[in-house]
Amino acid sequence: MQTNFSSEQLADPNTASSNQVLRTCVHCGFCTATCPTFVLLGDELDSPRGRIYLIKDMLESGRPATEEVVRHVDRCLSCLACMTTCPSGVNYMHLVDHAREYIENTYTRPWHERMLRNVLQLVLPRPALFRMAVLGARVARPVRRLIPRGSVLGDRVHAMLDLAPARLPPSSDMQSPQVHKAEGTRRGRVALLAGCAQTVLAPSINEATIRLLTRLGIEVVIARGVGCCGALTHHMGRHDPAMASARANIAGWTREIEGDGLDAILVNTSGCGTTVKDYGFMFRSEPAEWAMQAERVSALAMDISEYLATLDYVPTREAPGLRVAYHAACSLQHGQRVLTQPKALLRRAGFTVVEPLEGHLCCGSAGTYNLVQPEIAGRLRERKLANIAATKPDLIAAGNIGCITQLSGGVPVIHTVELLDWMAGGPAPVGLPAAVAVPA
Amino acid sequence: MIAQPPPKADIIARRPEIIAGLRALVPASGLISEELRLKPYETDGLPAYRQIPLAVVLPETTEQVAAVLAFCHKNGVRVVPRGAGTSLSGGALPMADSVVIGLMRMNRILDIDYGDRCATVQAGVTNIGITNAVSAEGFFYAPDPSSQLACMIGGNVGMNSGGAHCLKYGVTANNLLGLKIVTMEGDVLDIGGAHLDAAGYDWLGLMTGSEGMLAMVTEVTVRILRAPEGARAMLVAFDANETAGRAVDAIIGSGIIPVALEFMDRPAIHACEAFAHAGYPLDAEALLIIEVEGSVAEQDDLLGRIAALCEPFHPISLRVSQSAEESIAIWKGRKGAFGAVGRISPDYLCMDGTIPTGQLPFVLRRIGEMSDAYGLKVANIFHAGDGNLHPLIMFDANLAGNFEHAEAFGADILKLCVEVGGCLTGEHGVGVEKRELMRVQFTDIELDQQRRIKSAFDPDWLLNPSKVFPLVDMPVTAMPGTAMPVAA
Ligand SMILES: Cc1cc2nc3c(=O)[nH]c(=O)nc-3n(C[C@H](O)[C@H](O)[C@H](O)COP(=O)(O)OP(=O)(O)OC[C@H]3O[C@@H](n4cnc5c(N)ncnc54)[C@H](O)[C@@H]3O)c2cc1C
Ligand code: SF4
Ligand code: SF4
Numbered sequence: 001m002q003t004n005f006s007s008e009q010l011a012d013p014n015t016a017s018s019n020q021v022l023r024t025c026v027h028c029g030f031c032t033a034t035c036p037t038f039v040l041l042g043d044e045l046d047s048p049r050g051r052i053y054l055i056k057d058m059l060e061s062g063r064p065a066t067e068e069v070v071r072h073v074d075r076c077l078s079c080l081a082c083m084t085t086c087p088s089g090v091n092y093m094h095l096v097d098h099a100r101e102y103i104e105n106t107y108t109r110p111w112h113e114r115m116l117r118n119v120l121q122l123v124l125p126r127p128a129l130f131r132m133a134v135l136g137a138r139v140a141r142p143v144r145r146l147i148p149r150g151s152v153l154g155d156r157v158h159a160m161l162d163l164a165p166a167r168l169p170p171s172s173d174m175q176s177p178q179v180h181k182a183e184g185t186r187r188g189r190v191a192l193l194a195g196c197a198q199t200v201l202a203p204s205i206n207e208a209t210i211r212l213l214t215r216l217g218i219e220v221v222i223a224r225g226v227g228c229c230g231a232l233t234h235h236m237g238r239h240d241p242a243m244a245s246a247r248a249n250i251a252g253w254t255r256e257i258e259g260d261g262l263d264a265i266l267v268n269t270s271g272c273g274t275t276v277k278d279y280g281f282m283f284r285s286e287p288a289e290w291a292m293q294a295e296r297v298s299a300l301a302m303d304i305s306e307y308l309a310t311l312d313y314v315p316t317r318e319a320p321g322l323r324v325a326y327h328a329a330c331s332l333q334h335g336q337r338v339l340t341q342p343k344a345l346l347r348r349a350g351f352t353v354v355e356p357l358e359g360h361l362c363c364g365s366a367g368t369y370n371l372v373q374p375e376i377a378g379r380l381r382e383r384k385l386a387n388i389a390a391t392k393p394d395l396i397a398a399g400n401i402g403c404i405t406q407l408s409g410g411v412p413v414i415h416t417v418e419l420l421d422w423m424a425g426g427p428a429p430v431g432l433p434a435a436v437a438v439p440a
Numbered sequence: 441m442i443a444q445p446p447p448k449a450d451i452i453a454r455r456p457e458i459i460a461g462l463r464a465l466v467p468a469s470g471l472i473s474e475e476l477r478l479k480p481y482e483t484d485g486l487p488a489y490r491q492i493p494l495a496v497v498l499p500e501t502t503e504q505v506a507a508v509l510a511f512c513h514k515n516g517v518r519v520v521p522r523g524a525g526t527s528l529s530g531g532a533l534p535m536a537d538s539v540v541i542g543l544m545r546m547n548r549i550l551d552i553d554y555g556d557r558c559a560t561v562q563a564g565v566t567n568i569g570i571t572n573a574v575s576a577e578g579f580f581y582a583p584d585p586s587s588q589l590a591c592m593i594g595g596n597v598g599m600n601s602g603g604a605h606c607l608k609y610g611v612t613a614n615n616l617l618g619l620k621i622v623t624m625e626g627d628v629l630d631i632g633g634a635h636l637d638a639a640g641y642d643w644l645g646l647m648t649g650s651e652g653m654l655a656m657v658t659e660v661t662v663r664i665l666r667a668p669e670g671a672r673a674m675l676v677a678f679d680a681n682e683t684a685g686r687a688v689d690a691i692i693g694s695g696i697i698p699v700a701l702e703f704m705d706r707p708a709i710h711a712c713e714a715f716a717h718a719g720y721p722l723d724a725e726a727l728l729i730i731e732v733e734g735s736v737a738e739q740d741d742l743l744g745r746i747a748a749l750c751e752p753f754h755p756i757s758l759r760v761s762q763s764a765e766e767s768i769a770i771w772k773g774r775k776g777a778f779g780a781v782g783r784i785s786p787d788y789l790c791m792d793g794t795i796p797t798g799q800l801p802f803v804l805r806r807i808g809e810m811s812d813a814y815g816l817k818v819a820n821i822f823h824a825g826d827g828n829l830h831p832l833i834m835f836d837a838n839l840a841g842n843f844e845h846a847e848a849f850g851a852d853i854l855k856l857c858v859e860v861g862g863c864l865t866g867e868h869g870v871g872v873e874k875r876e877l878m879r880v881q882f883t884d885i886e887l888d889q890q891r892r893i894k895s896a897f898d899p900d901w902l903l904n905p906s907k908v909f910p911l912v913d914m915p916v917t918a919m920p921g922t923a924m925p926v927a928a
Contacts, residue, residue: 001487001786001787001837002487002488002786002787002837002838003838023786023838024782024783024786025782026487026778026779026781026782026787026788027483027484027485027487028485028526028587028590028778028779028782029484029485029524029525029526029587029590029591030587030589030590030776030779032524032590033524033566033568033589033590034589038544041469042498042542042544042545042547042564043469043472043498043542043544043545044480044481044525044542044544045472045477045480049480050480053479053480054476054477054479054480057476057479066476068474068476068477069476072477085589086779087715087776087777087778087779087780087782088715088779088781088782088783089714089715089782089783090782
């Protein structure tokens with residue numbers, strides 16, 4: 001597509017990269033059809049092609065972002081279905097990341113939005129604070145009837161209270177910095193990103209991952225200094241805190257890479273995986289040393305299912321005869337294009353895997369989307385659950401804590417690694433109803 | 441660049457009043473009037489042409505469409521219908537004084553009758569959406585434009601769209617049973633129905649391919665077909681475009697009708713392989729994708745006969761798809777072909793002419809020569825079986841004059857198509873892109889007859905009036921309105 005940037009504008013590396021993205025788009029419109037917001041709202045402005053056009057105009061004009069543009073960019077889930085669909089290879093992710101940063105720098109949001117974003121930025125990446133907030137939400141739950149719905153603010157408070165789990169599992173020591181030795185002969189050495197919110201909401205995911213890997217002869221390092229991947233602030237357009245999180249992680253993993261060495265950096269929250277795999281791009285114009293280290297970290301980053309597929313995983317329990325609906329998290333299927341491995345592993349573990357219709361559509365979780373856009377997120381959740389229900393599953397398997405939280409409430413939703421660990425000798429996953437947990 | 445007729449000054453002056461009037465007719469989120477938000481509606485699948493409209497409305501029901509049209513009629517406001525906006529000829533290009541009526545919110549399947557093999561859907565249902573709705577029962581909707589994922593059935597009717605599998609199943613017109621249309625006055629009419637042959641004039645025939653100039657379509661009843669027992673694709677590679685062209689001629693000349701017979705040249709093969717990883721032969725100059733249907737025995741027989749027909753042209757490789765996944769990848773690549781060219785060129789102009797298949801070798805050679813003369817690269821991707829060419833002229837819109845140069849090259853290709861006994865458009869419509877070339881194909885008398893039909897439906901020329909007919913030198917006839925658009 002034609003673009004109209006001055007040479008001064010193109011001197012900015014972000015604009016130069018966005019110009020490349022825009023030039024690759026041929027405006028064919030294929031992407032509109034698989035975009036969840038276009039499917040729901042039926043407006044070009046809420047489609048990838050429309051957003052690309054709005055962003056193009058905003059960046060070319062150099063004007064501060066306006067409410068009209070922000071509204072439509074904010075509605076984007078960053079699910080990246082558009083990137084899977086695009087025949088031309090348009091990197092929408094990099095374009096929308098730039099747009100969000102541009103908006104953050106040039107647009108003043110209403111006070112309640114700013115407050116919400118500040119709170120999310122402060123709380124979610126910090127496990128201790130997050131734990132307190134969830135407990136606080138539990139306390140607040142009984143008084144929620146006092147908060148009126150119908151206003152933007154009221155609806156968001158409700159969304160938060162609805163999402164906060166009724167009880168929290170106890171915290172787990174396995175997730176703190178340490179080295180988990182391989183059982184038997186060591187066949188590999190990996191780092192595991194323990195994550196932030198996930199360590200509080202479901203420590204069982206990291207525990208299962210560590211058990212499964214060490215049992216397969218892999219040494220697992222939880223590296224010192226590594227914390228939140230930075231995706232949360234990155235998707236809010238907050239460049240500095242996102243870079244600070246990424247920098248801390250790169251430093252932590254680099255010490256391991258240059259020390260005892262790493263075969264891979266594993267991520268079991270696919271939303272974070274997409275971001276870690278993008279560190280190389282995020283650091284492209286940083287000093288050479290950082291750029292190189294970031295590149296190296298991204299090259300080593302793998303989703304847990306990608307890595308497990310390279311090992312010889314064999315179940316030790318008898319096949320439980322359970323129908324598992326595989327829910328493909330957007331960050332896995334679109335962001336990282338990891339499509340077959342989770343399903344193949346679940347089948348190998350002895351489950352009957354079924355795939356719901358409209359598997360390409362987001363469930364509405366999308367990081368903090370369900371908190372900031374509860375209405376659209378709710379409609380996507382209903383649609384997803386209806387498609388899943390049609391497959392009559394006993395369980396839902398997913399590789400991302402966000403989706404697990406979003407879809408929970410009915411049929412049990414369990415992380416893929418927990419199911420794999422269970423079948424290889426681990427404990428039955430929490431959340432599995434006793435009636436289902438048959439095999440001994 | 442093809443000129444747009446000048447906007448009506450009085451309409452522009454009354455913009456606030458018109459927008460206020462529209463606001464009362466559709467839900468709040470269905471009216472777009474701020475300039476920033478109108479911008480993404482300024483173009484369609486032909487982004488070289490752009491014009492911000494007066495307003496966009498997104499109705500949700502036939503009644504709302506009728507109300508908006510009646511309002512525009514009363515106020516003399518021009519209207520441009522829009523589906524998914526994937527037109528490659530600028531069919532959905534707005535005018536400065538026009539209201540764009542987008543039907544993408546009308547995306548419901550209304551009725552499926554497997555006994556009568558028909559489905560009724562709203563105009564904003566995507567082409568693939570119809571097949572998806574009936575595939576669980578073993579049915580499909582046959583016309584399959586490459587854009588089928590996104591383009592909408594209302595747009596398909598507007599352009600009489602075709603696709604790879606139309607060689608066997610025919611284009612939109614051959615699969616259409618009924619329409620609900622709304623006239624410019626706002627009257628709602630049902631034409632055709634669940635039966636093939638209705639009494640009276642062939643209104644369906646008239647509406648199909650009318651490019652949104654006669655009425656707006658809000659519901660469509662189509663024929664659905666039982667999916668074939670099986671299908672298999674074969675890839676046959678050649679060392680020259682012309683040789684592949686001769687092989688196509690030999691296959692069609694033998695009387696065999698495969699379900700699809702598609703052609704791609706070297707640049708296209710490479711771009712599509714990068715997108716779809718279908719295992720296309722990267723050493724080939726030209727590739728034919730040939731698909732046959734039926735029982736396994738029928739498939740084997742047909743593929744064997746086609747392979748034998750290709751033999752004299754010394755194919756450099758011949759591969760039969762071994763699995764459903766492989767066939768999916770092969771078609772994913774072909775259907776994403778235009779977009780995939782975006783990987784090798786920032787912009788392209790997609791031509792759409794039709795020629796007798798016997799002329800393929802000659803026309804392909806001439807396109808190659810013209811490409812050298814113009815200094816612009818071409819990727820050839822097309823429905824070879826029915827002689828429908830889609831040369832994609834690659835250019836760089838950021839270079840001044842490059843687009844005009846590409847347009848001149850494109851016009852030469854289309855003139856060549858007409859010279860060898862073909863026509864200007866296969867399936868993408870005339871739109872704004874080929875408007876001025878209509879005179880290459882039709883005499884003034886023929887054009888005038890066609891304009892009279894438009895005038896009969898839309899005497900004031902309010903419905904998508906800047907498309908299809910050349911603006912200047914327009915013969916004035918007794919019919920009112922036929923002298924409407926005159927460029928400055
Ligand atoms: C990458 C790519 C590949 C393509 N491949 C093919 C192909 O293989 N075969 C093919 O035939 N075409 C193809 N096309 C062209 C295009 O997809 C078709 O013309 C399609 O039918 C347009 O549908 P749409 O919904 O996008 O309509 P639009 O582009 O929005 O509109 C098309 C025309 O129909 C009119 N219109 C739209 N909706 C209505 C309505 N409800 N009532 C009345 N008039 C209406 C518009 O005014 C306009 O004139 C391709 C396009 C692209 C971008
Ligand atoms: S599919 Fe790709 S090239 Fe086509 S409009 Fe969308 S982003 Fe642009
Ligand atoms: S990332 Fe998802 S929501 Fe955003 S434009 Fe792409 S498909 Fe739509």
